[in-house]
Amino acid sequence: MRSVPASAAAVTTAPLLQVDGVSLEYRTARSVVRATHRVGFDVLPGDRFVLLGPSGCGKSTLLKAVAGFLTPRDGEIRLEGKPVHGPGPDRIVVFQEFDQLPPWKTVKQNVMFPLLASRTLGRREAAERALHYLDKVGLAAFADAYPHTLSGGMKQRVAIARALAMQPKILLMDEPFAALDALTRRRMQEELLALWEEVRFTLLFVTHSIEEAVVIGNRVLLLSPHPGRVRAELDTAGFGLAGLGSSRFQATVQRIHHLLFPDSPPPGQGGEGAEGRTLSPTDLRFAI
Numbered sequence: 001m002r003s004v005p006a007s008a009a010a011v012t013t014a015p016l017l018q019v020d021g022v023s024l025e026y027r028t029a030r031s032v033v034r035a036t037h038r039v040g041f042d043v044l045p046g047d048r049f050v051l052l053g054p055s056g057c058g059k060s061t062l063l064k065a066v067a068g069f070l071t072p073r074d075g076e077i078r079l080e081g082k083p084v085h086g087p088g089p090d091r092i093v094v095f096q097e098f099d100q101l102p103p104w105k106t107v108k109q110n111v112m113f114p115l116l117a118s119r120t121l122g123r124r125e126a127a128e129r130a131l132h133y134l135d136k137v138g139l140a141a142f143a144d145a146y147p148h149t150l151s152g153g154m155k156q157r158v159a160i161a162r163a164l165a166m167q168p169k170i171l172l173m174d175e176p177f178a179a180l181d182a183l184t185r186r187r188m189q190e191e192l193l194a195l196w197e198e199v200r201f202t203l204l205f206v207t208h209s210i211e212e213a214v215v216i217g218n219r220v221l222l223l224s225p226h227p228g229r230v231r232a233e234l235d236t237a238g239f240g241l242a243g244l245g246s247s248r249f250q251a252t253v254q255r256i257h258h259l260l261f262p263d264s265p266p267p268g269q270g271g272e273g274a275e276g277r278t279l280s281p282t283d284l285r286f287a288i
């Protein structure tokens with residue numbers, strides 16, 4: 001991964017990624033669905049930038065556009081100042097689904113595959129790099145295992161190792177832990193933060209969990225319901241998992257809730273806690 005020294009984010013002000021007035025649409029023969037409306041934000045090198053908003057507000061669509069799979073209807077996406085015109089090895093996505101690993105390849109072969117397919121490295125160097133990143137995610141001992149023998153959390157670790165091994169300029173994660181059980185999800189958040197401390201990559205992370213956004217992000221962009229517009233951008237540096245449960249953490253969660261849903265009671269009031277709430281389809285889910 002292209003790493004950023006601890007102090008670089010503070011001294012380097014040039015954004016790595018610029019999303020500039022981006023509107024995104026899905027067009028079918030019969031209709032046009034506007035997913036986002038003039039969304040703008042900058043991601044600095046070393047940021048853990050989180051897109052947070054209700055289901056359907058266009059978070060995944062934005063991530064797909066940054067990855068180069070969708071072209072904006074209006075606005076522009078730039079990486080290091082250059083317009084994004086399609087997918088590239090400088091932006092790698094980790095998805096939520098566990099089935100993103102070809103089952104006929106071993107764990108090591110899975111991590112090597114994009115390195116070989118993109119001709120980034122030869123076979124021997126690719127194998128070395130794969131083992132290096134598998135070690136970073138604690139899976140070196142499973143290098144020769146097949147994906148079906150791994151748990152959901154282990155599969156996601158392989159997907160993260162595979163993405164990091166490509167050393168992209170920015171790692172894109174679309175609800176990567178949403179399908180995991182609560183304990184595994186928390187452990188994966190912890191491991192991702194530890195990995196970031198070690199490698200200092202730049203991360204764009206999508207979630208609909210307020211708690212997860214505050215734990216993972218140093219900056220959080222709040223998007224309004226469909227079509228997504230920027231509602232606010234918050235500085236959430238300095239929380240992490242250690243801050244969970246502190247009064248400052250809870251106050252931030254409540255503030256975000258209020259910004260997103262000014263008319264509904266904050267979590268913990270009206271008989272609803274921050275976890276396990278029953279919410280409408282357009283509301284946020286708090287499933288950590």
Ligand SMILES: Nc1ncnc2c1ncn2[C@@H]1O[C@H](COP(=O)(O)OP(=O)(O)OP(=O)(O)O)[C@@H](O)[C@H]1O
Nearest residue numbers: 026033035054055056057058059060061062208226
């Ligand atoms: N392939 C598609 N064709 C047409 N409309 C789509 C398509 N994919 C998404 N949409 C619509 O675009 C809007 C944004 O969807 P998107 O998946 O980006 O939201 P999201 O914020 O990531 O939601 P969630 O948290 O539920 O994943 C929604 O109204 C959705 O129905």
